[in-house]
Amino acid sequence: MDQLDSFRDNSWDLIDINSFIDEAPSDFFWNDQIQNQNQRAVAELEAPLSSATFQEECIETECPRKRGRNESCSKQGNKACRERLRREKLNERFSELCSVLEPGRPVKTDKMAILGDAIRVLNELKTESEEYKEINQKLMEEIKTLKAEKNELREEKLALKADKERMEQELKATATPASFIPPHPAAYQPAVNKMAVFPN
Amino acid sequence: MDQLDSFRDNSWDLIDINSFIDEAPSDFFWNDQIQNQNQRAVAELEAPLSSATFQEECIETECPRKRGRNESCSKQGNKACRERLRREKLNERFSELCSVLEPGRPVKTDKMAILGDAIRVLNELKTESEEYKEINQKLMEEIKTLKAEKNELREEKLALKADKERMEQELKATATPASFIPPHPAAYQPAVNKMAVFPN
DNA sequence: TTCGACACGTGAGCC
DNA sequence: TGGCTCACGTGTCGA
Numbered sequence: 001m002d003q004l005d006s007f008r009d010n011s012w013d014l015i016d017i018n019s020f021i022d023e024a025p026s027d028f029f030w031n032d033q034i035q036n037q038n039q040r041a042v043a044e045l046e047a048p049l050s051s052a053t054f055q056e057e058c059i060e061t062e063c064p065r066k067r068g069r070n071e072s073c074s075k076q077g078n079k080a081c082r083e084r085l086r087r088e089k090l091n092e093r094f095s096e097l098c099s100v101l102e103p104g105r106p107v108k109t110d111k112m113a114i115l116g117d118a119i120r121v122l123n124e125l126k127t128e129s130e131e132y133k134e135i136n137q138k139l140m141e142e143i144k145t146l147k148a149e150k151n152e153l154r155e156e157k158l159a160l161k162a163d164k165e166r167m168e169q170e171l172k173a174t175a176t177p178a179s180f181i182p183p184h185p186a187a188y189q190p191a192v193n194k195m196a197v198f199p200n
Numbered sequence: 201m202d203q204l205d206s207f208r209d210n211s212w213d214l215i216d217i218n219s220f221i222d223e224a225p226s227d228f229f230w231n232d233q234i235q236n237q238n239q240r241a242v243a244e245l246e247a248p249l250s251s252a253t254f255q256e257e258c259i260e261t262e263c264p265r266k267r268g269r270n271e272s273c274s275k276q277g278n279k280a281c282r283e284r285l286r287r288e289k290l291n292e293r294f295s296e297l298c299s300v301l302e303p304g305r306p307v308k309t310d311k312m313a314i315l316g317d318a319i320r321v322l323n324e325l326k327t328e329s330e331e332y333k334e335i336n337q338k339l340m341e342e343i344k345t346l347k348a349e350k351n352e353l354r355e356e357k358l359a360l361k362a363d364k365e366r367m368e369q370e371l372k373a374t375a376t377p378a379s380f381i382p383p384h385p386a387a388y389q390p391a392v393n394k395m396a397v398f399p400n
Numbered sequence: 401t402t403c404g405a406c407a408c409g410t411g412a413g414c415c
Numbered sequence: 416t417g418g419c420t421c422a423c424g425t426g427t428c429g430a
Contacts (some may be wrong), residue, residue: 097319139336170371
């Protein structure tokens with residue numbers, strides 16, 4: 001505000017200059033430049049050396065008519081441009097981080113919020129991953145137990161099957177010889193059982 | 201961007217200004233304070249109001265040492281101080297993010313690297329979590345299958361057991377004289393009941 | 401008007 | 416020595 005006013009106070013000479021050299025009167029963006037120029041003017045006034053270098057870079061980058069943003073002054077050697085490039089790269093990282101954070105379209109631009117979200121999401125994902133890992137552990141243990149039980153059952157089943165087959169053979173064998181004499185009457189009860197189980 | 205370009209566009213007049221006022225004898229003490237003072241001088245020249253506040257601040261903080269940091273000028277209302285506070289807060293976020301990123305002690309200070317790491321770790325955790333989730337799914341399916349198989353085995357085992365026991369009874373029964381022929385199955389039922397109730 | 405968020409150019413300091 | 420990262424103060428813009 002104050003600066004702006006003061007800029008206006010001192011901007012007249014620049015306006016004059018612009019009216020001379022600038023064939024693009026539709027350029028309304030010289031506020032900063034003017035301010036910067038003023039600062040630089042003073043800096044140069046007091047530091048001729050730095051002013052010289054600044055002069056150089058201004059000359060070398062030239063940018064006679066370059067209203068369009070981009071890397072018009074990507075010319076190396078210019079510290080300000082390099083710094084701006086660095087800032088742009090940083091902002092790209094921010095955007096990238098933001099897009100990774102939430103694939104939802106609208107990309108935030110608030111750096112503070114992006115960092116905060118990143119911290120939050122990072123912690124959430126960490127705990128989530130950890131929880132899944134624990135669940136996995138338990139599931140695998142359960143699988144292990146189930147497999148063991150299954151094996152046990154299978155063995156028992158095989159054993160029973162073997163017993164059954166053996167007994168089937170035994171039954172066949174005992175059914176034929178007429179000379180066979182049972183040792184004790186109680187042993188005949190099963191026959192009754194069989195009758196009951198397979199009445200038909 | 202535009203400002204910069206336009207700034208360059210108009211930079212020559214500054215050079216001219218320099219050529220006017222420059223000639224400055226090579227003073228070798230152009231340290232920051234002087235620079236700041238110069239800038240402030242210009243600011244004041246252009247903005248008497250803000251310059252007053254700024255002066256105050258400078259007096260109160262003194263600022264003999266440029267990067268003397270800390271909150272010496274925590275004076276509210278000062279834009280520069282607020283901006284610095286904002287920067288500090290942002291840096292805190294960066295540190296926090298970094299510590300979340302790698303609990304390993306050494307905290308990085310490279311913002312670009314921190315953001316890059318954040319993006320990387322975020323993606324890694326995402327895929328990791330996703331993988332765990334898939335594995336969980338498969339493990340649960342496997343458990344389901346195993347349980348089904350186990351149940352099947354148990355049923356088969358029970359059936360075999362029943363068969364076996366039946367056959368055991370049968371064997372005992374067949375041990376009786378081959379000439380024995382039961383007159384009627386129903387007559388033997390009580391005996392079966394007795395057997396069932398007192399199997400031993 | 402004021403305040404927050406950014407971009408800017410620049411000096412400091414570190415390899 | 417130059418190129419970098421950062422801190423700084425400031426201008427701008429939108430709410």
